[in-house]
Amino acid sequence: MLELKGLSYQVEDNGVKTEILRGIDLTIEDNKFVVITGPNGGGKTTLAKTIMGLAKSTGGQIVWNGTDISGLSITERAKLGISYGFQQPPRFKGLRVRDLLELASGKRKLTRDECCSYLNRVGLCAADYVDREVDTSLSGGEVKRIEIATILARPGGLLIFDEPEAGIDLWSFAKLTETFRMLHGTRENTIIVISHQERIIDLADEIVMISGGKVVRHGPKEEIMPHILADTAGMCQFLQPNSKNCRQPKEG
Numbered sequence: 172m173l174e175l176k177g178l179s180y181q182v183e184d185n186g187v188k189t190e191i192l193r194g195i196d197l198t199i200e201d202n203k204f205v206v207i208t209g210p211n212g213g214g215k216t217t218l219a220k221t222i223m224g225l226a227k228s229t230g231g232q233i234v235w236n237g238t239d240i241s242g243l244s245i246t247e248r249a250k251l252g253i254s255y256g257f258q259q260p261p262r263f264k265g266l267r268v269r270d271l272l273e274l275a276s277g278k279r280k281l282t283r284d285e286c287c288s289y290l291n292r293v294g295l296c297a298a299d300y301v302d303r304e305v306d307t308s309l310s311g312g313e314v315k316r317i318e319i320a321t322i323l324a325r326p327g328g329l330l331i332f333d334e335p336e337a338g339i340d341l342w343s344f345a346k347l348t349e350t351f352r353m354l355h356g357t358r359e360n361t362i363i364v365i366s367h368q369e370r371i372i373d374l375a376d377e378i379v380m381i382s383g384g385k386v387v388r389h390g391p392k393e394e395i396m397p398h399i400l401a402d403t404a405g406m407c408q409f410l411q412p413n414s415k416n417c418r419q420p421k422e423g
């Protein structure tokens with residue numbers, strides 16, 4: 172179980188303090204599929220980075236399976252089974268795709284078939300990629316999918332994906348959605364996905380909406396989804412043609 176208790180993250184620039192996360196309280200039960208969504212700049216990525224330890228929380232606690240991990244390093248958190256897939260993944264010159272998959276899995280050696288199975292699950296033709304270097308010769312979408320494959324290779328735990336759909340073509344996205352569905356079906360991991368995509372949100376057991384550094388909604392998908400749709404429609408007056416406040420676009 173993941174418990175965030177009054178989690179805060181504050182930055183200071185030239186003496187000016189900005190609170191990016193403002194006392195987040197959130198509990199995520201084991202083996203749930205939770206989608207974090209909300210407006211741009213709301214604090215979703217920062218929240219995910221503080222859980223992984225990539226950003227150091229400035230207040231509150233992060234408790235994973237009963238252990239307060241707030242003071243632990245990224246490596247220590249990774250050893251406790253926490254994984255994070257970047258919105259924009261880094262590249263690793265000199266490392267091949269199979270090296271990254273082996274590192275992620277924790278096994279000394281993965282068979283070619285094992286590597287291929289992880290790559291196929293993100294829509295990559297394994298034979299073309301398994302021996303390629305993870306350098307700048309790979310496109311953004313390729314490197315993103317390779318990174319997601321490395322997270323799939325990790326032993327069970329807490330898997331955090333930051334906008335996995337970003338930069339991925341429609342066909343691969345369909346494959347990825349199916350992979351998430353299957354991954355959740357095994358009930359071996361707690362999955363947190365930051366996403367704005369309705370097809371990913373649709374997979375969720377629970378939705379957390381973050382805005383202004385706070386949790387503004389959290390609950391089962393069936394409860395939160397109508398609010399999201401209403402909020403989204405509310406932002407665009409033309410999506411509610413029968414609304415009293417609706418200004419219709421002028422013809423001609």
Ligand SMILES: Nc1ncnc2c1ncn2[C@@H]1O[C@H](COP(=O)(O)OP(=O)(O)OP(=O)(O)O)[C@@H](O)[C@H]1O
Binds near residue numbers: 210215216
């Ligand atoms: N180190 C930092 N210094 C100053 N501001 C920061 C820092 N990190 C994040 N921010 C600001 O905090 C806010 C939240 O950023 P964050 O990346 O967490 O948002 P997000 O909800 O993931 O947005 P998006 O949907 O666009 O990816 C943004 O306004 C961002 O500019």
